[in-house]
Amino acid sequence: MEALLLSASYIFVAFIANTLRFYVNGYINRLIFVMSTVLLVLFEQWFAATSHTSWLLLFVIAASVVSFHFSGGMIAAALASLYLWGMTGMLELSIYAAYFLFAGSIYAVRYYVRKIRQQRDHWLEILTINSKQLNVTKDVSQAMQQTFNTKRLLETILTSMTAGHGLGYNRAMIFLLEEDRTKLKGIMATGPVRAEEGFEIWENITVNRYGLADLINKKEEEKSDQQLNEIVQNMEIPLEQQSFLKNVMESGSPILVKKINEDDELMKHFHSTLNLKEFAVIPMLHQGVKSGVVMIDNVVNQKPLSMHDVDIITPLATQAAIALQQASQYETIERMALKDGLTNLYNQRAFQQSLSEEFCKRAFSIILLDIDFFKNYNDTNGHMLGNEVLVQLAAVITNSLRGDDLAYRFGGEEFVILLPNTEKDKALMVAERIRRRVEETEFPKGELQPGGKLTISLGVSESDGSLDPFDAVEYADQALYEAKENGKNCVAVKQGA
Amino acid sequence: MGYALLLINIIVFTTTFLMTTRPLYLRSLKVKALKIAKQQGLSLEDLVYSYEQMVFFTALPSHLPQLRRAEEKDISLKLEYHSMFFPRLKGVKVIVIKGSNPFDLAYLPIKDFRLPVLDRLSSESNLTEKEYMTISSYIASHPRTLHEIKDEVFRKMQFEETKLAE
Incomplete structure (x- = not known):
């Protein structure tokens, strides 16, 4: 008992x-x-x-x-x-x-x-951090593969840095080095300006259960983070003066700022405009080429940053540098594929692309023009001077166009101009303006041309949206032929069916 | 009383102590969380939370047969504690038990289980870190949350074509 x-x-x-x-x-x-x-x-x-x-x-x-x-x-x-x-x-x-x-x-x-x-907890923490980093890098890589658009790439990278599904920092900003390499320009930012705004965003994300992909798409659809972006995009940081950003760009090493340095005017400026207190700056570095910096901070939850955070962000900053370099190369190649190397006008391939089904459903006009007696000009003055004339003519054409008009080098000394939503009468006015300005322009050795000056002939055609675009080109060509027949240095029009 | 009985009683005490520790700790979390919520004028039912900081140890959806064949009932959630005698919730571990070996799939550290409303109160110094952890631990250990996590993990395990078919 x-x-x-x-x-x-x-x-x-x-x-x-x-x-x-x-x-x-x-x-x-x-x-x-x-x-x-x-x-x-x-x-x-x-x-x-x-x-x-x-x-x-x-x-x-x-x-x-x-x-x-x-x-x-x-x-x-x-x-x-x-x-x-x-x-x-x-x-x-x-x-x-x-x-x-x-x-x-x-x-x-x-x-x-x-x-x-303790050891087991430590390993678990390392595992979770590394797994997270790996997951984010994988998501970012996947997103990067889907586009060469620089803006979209930067959005992806910034969202990965700030989203909870990503690395979860409160704010991230990207500053890129200008082409002359003398200053950094604020390009894009994600996050709130004030902590209060951050809580609203955070609550919205939580309520809607947005994942990383949702946030990337959402950012594209909406103009989120507008206030922060406005501030950042208006920032131009000259690198002549001594500042923390100059140090990062010169050394290529990241820095972790725990307290605002009162001697650094730029840092004080960041503190006053963006409420930046503790932050990290990571250079965007790829194969020794510095393309800018990424800045992160925790303005909302005030979570302290450490060099460990710098190590986490660095691979993403490198990814960003690689992506920007690739996007830039892609844009260059794309530009080269669509632009004429001599005149810098769009080429015939670009013209074909412009005549999309969607475009041709609406009314438009076409002006086709070429230089009168250009063979004579080249035979008399040489092809080098002939090229100079083409460049000068391209400039005259460009300066004579309206906002939406687009000029293309069609081939040789032929140019074509696409005038969207334009009826024949207005197209004729544009054509006549170009003809007159060419006539008034002094081209090198132009006086050696028949008539004592270099002139052009122009053919105009019009489509009400029902005409096959290639028929419209054909009509413009016929009109140009007519202008030549009529004595050159004039505009002719050919009405479509 | 013999030594055997003394030993039995010590075992009885230790077993009772250890077996009731975690349930009573969870019970205390509920009482304390409700009290804090009342003080702050919050409704725990309405608090929105985010388990977006859950870390997956393998990329999902995975082609590993163990994961590919797993059904929702094979997903098990285990609450992890800091100490045996003085428990504090450390995190929620997601394990897939399909076949002979359990597969550690994901982990949600409780320090990363954040609630926007509490973050706001905390930033305004109206909530201490300890109070925050009490509420977040209670919500993380709540069966409804665990069920949601389970659903979310299972959803992530599905390949796109399976999702579309559903």
């Missing part, structure tokens, strides 16, 4: 201790645990016929070590010794020594277990 009562009391103590201890602070929580083991000793003395107090005190010592580490264990061993001495009235030094030794042993085991647990 007494054994049953004792077991019941032990269960009761364990349950009550656990029920109470989580409602108090950590210290009292630990004290309750130790005191519950002390209660076991007392209950055992009250209920059991044969007492094993000296053994049970070991349990109290173990609980003390678990709760209050080495010092707690030693104090518990001393108190247990005193208690046993008081209870028995006998000085049993070997038992007291055993108590201290036991406390030390339990502490050693506890220390070892704690070390293993």
Whole structure:
């Protein structure tokens, strides 16, 4: 009966201790645990016929070590010794020594277990950080493969840096080096200007459960982060003056700023305009070429940054540098494919692309023109001067066009102009303006041409949206032929069916 | 009382203590979270949260047979604690049990389980970090949240064509 009562009391103590201890602070929580083991000793003395107090005190010592580490264990061993001495009235030094030794042993085991647990937590943290970084890099790489559009690439990179599904920094900004390499220009930014705005964005993302891909698409659809973007895009940072950004660009090394340097005027400017307090600047570096910097900070949650964050951002900054370089090369190639190398006007391929089905559904006019007696000009003055004339003529044409009109070099000395939403009469006015300006322009050796000046002939055709675009070109060609037949240096028109 | 009985009683105490520790800790989280919420005028039911900081240890959807063949019932969520005697919620581990070996698929560290409303209160110094952790731990350990996490993980495990077919 007494054994049953004792077991019941032990269960009761364990349950009550656990029920109470989580409602108090950590210290009292630990004290309750130790005191519950002390209660076991007392209950055992009250209920059991044969007492094993000296053994049970070991349990109290173990609980003390678990709760209050080495010092707690030693104090518990001393108190247990005193208690046993008081209870028995006998000085049993070997038992007291055993108590201290036991406390030390339990502490050693506890220390070892704690070390293993800390190590395991550390590895888990490293694993989560690296997995996250890997996931983000993978997502960014995938997004990058889908476009060569610089704007879209930068949006992707910035969103990955700031989204919770990504790296979760509150704000990221990109500044790119200008072509003359003398200044940095603010290009794009993601995040709020003020913390309050950040909470609203954060709440919206959470409510809608936006993932990284959603946020990238959302950014494209909406003009989010407008205020921050306006501020950043208006920033031009000359690199002649000494500043933290100049240091980063010169050294190619990232920096972590924990406190605003009052001697750095640029840093003070960033602090006042963007509320930047603690931030990291990472250069965008690829194969030794610096293309700009990425800046990150935690303006909303004020989470401190460390060099570890710099290490996390660096691969993305490198990815950004690579992407920008590729996008730039792609844009150059695209430009070269669609533009005429001599006159810098669009070429015939671009003209064909312009005549899309969508474009031709609306009314438009075409002007086809070529230089009168150009063979004579080349034979008399040489092809080099002929090329100069083509360049000069292209400039005259460009300067004579209206906002939406587009000029193309059609081939040789022939040019074509596409006039969207334009009826024949207005196209004729444009054509006549070009003809007159060419006539008035002094071209090199133009006086050697028949008539004493260099002139052009122009053919105009019109489509109401129902005409096949190539028929419209054909009509313009026929009109040009007519203009030539009519004595050159004039405009002719051919009406479509 | 013999030594055997003494040993049995110590085992009974330790077992009772350890077995009731985590449930009673979770119970205390609920009581404390409700109290803090009441003080702050919040409704715990309406708090929106984000488990976007959940980290996946493998890219999803995965071609690993163990993951590809797994059904939602094979996904198990395990609450991870800091200590055995003095538990504090550390995170939520997502494990896929298909076949003989459990597969550690994802982990949500509780420090990264953020709630915008609490972030705002915290930034205004109206909520201590300890109070924040109490509420976030309670919500993270709530069966409804765990169910949502499970759904989300399963959704991520599906290939696009499977999603479309559904």
